[in-house]
Amino acid sequence: MPQPDRRRFLTSAVLGGSAVAGATALGSLAPEAAFAAAPKIKLDPGALDPNFAEGRITGISGSLLKASGSDRTLHRIHITDGTSIWKLHPTTFDQIKVGDGFYARGVRLPDGSLAADAIWVNIVNLDASIAAIETARLHLDHNGKRVIGHVVGGRTAAVYGSAPAVADLTRLQVGRHVKVIGAWRPDTNEVDIATVYSGA
């Protein structure tokens, strides 16, 4: 189905009035039920999680990513239509480039490759303090190193305290401690900021 038709179909499925079931159609909302339904992870302590991979992408062929992990493990990762791809925002397979870092979660196939349910490309989580604020970027001090955080129009959001996320960044202050979720620009000290969390 072409993309506009597909989106129209999906939108009408969720907004169309037909056959709405009640909130409890899938069972109880009690926390006990949620715990009972949660998948059990059977892993020996210290064992590697077979359904997880991380590293940097060394090659792309078709929908297969070849990567090498930070422990030099070689990974092959299948990306399917059902795989969610994050690279600063939810995006598409063609945005993944050789040299990108990633974390992926999915199901390990018998041949040793990973069928990814979700992949986060270049995602970083930084604890830093704001050293300077310039047009469209923050200078961050992260463990004594300088990191440039780029503000991306229409993407970058700020969370002040426990308030809902907003696009307004004017309450950020020089000297304040912040936490930044962003997308690293490979082999640089620069990130594009997805969300910046500030105390107040």
Add this chain to the structure above:
Amino acid sequence: MVEWPASVQPLFVGATLLWSGGVKCAGASARRAAQRSALRSLVGEARAPIAHRLVGAAELALAAALLLPPVYAGEAVAAAVLATGFLAYLAYARVVAPDSSCGCMSARPMPVTWRGFARAALILAAALLGTRAGPWWDAATGHPWAAGTTLLGEAAALVALSPEADRRWLYPLRRLRVRLRHPLADRSFDMPLESSLQQLLGSTAYRQVSGLLRSGLRETWDEEDVRVLCYTAEYEGRLATAVFAVPLRHYRPEEIRVALVDESAESTLLVLDGA
């Protein structure tokens, strides 16, 4: 008479050593500063705090000798030797332990940068100049204005080269500039995706199907006053798309609806509202 600039150098070097020695000996977290510094790899983890304190004591003793009478030529020479030692230490830290803190003039973690080298070089130059000096109090009374200006200039250079002092003068200036005209102002007031996600994660509809979700957020688009968010889900043994409709401009998680759709068969499996 060009002797007075040399004569005030012991005052500058002495005051600087008083600052750095005081921080090393009496600073509240001097111990932590020592453990973060390159002394750790130079003399070992256990001996780093003692070595740090010894350097501080030497600095204080030298500061006292420089600032108080009588004047010996050896004082300035000792200061020059110490400054050379600082330069060597910084070079060592840069090469051997690049992740270590300077541990120089505050307990705050400070990486070794060009500013540290420039500062040590400034102290070395002052100490070398001071070897040709008479008592600083004669120079200070003989040329009070010139001596004062020189000292003030040197102190300003020292502070400018000290990352430790940035929070006292540089950050307030930057804060003032940001307050006058925030460089990140004039941005649109679009609803960020993160805000919709926060609303979604707190909703009944999400809690109902979260156990079925397999992927992260796959795609999203806006449809008038709702934002549509799609995930991959597994429902009754087959792959489906979980389509959430989140109010775009209001916080009403109870209005969030979700549909489980089989895209290959173009059929809707289930629609839930949050009520």
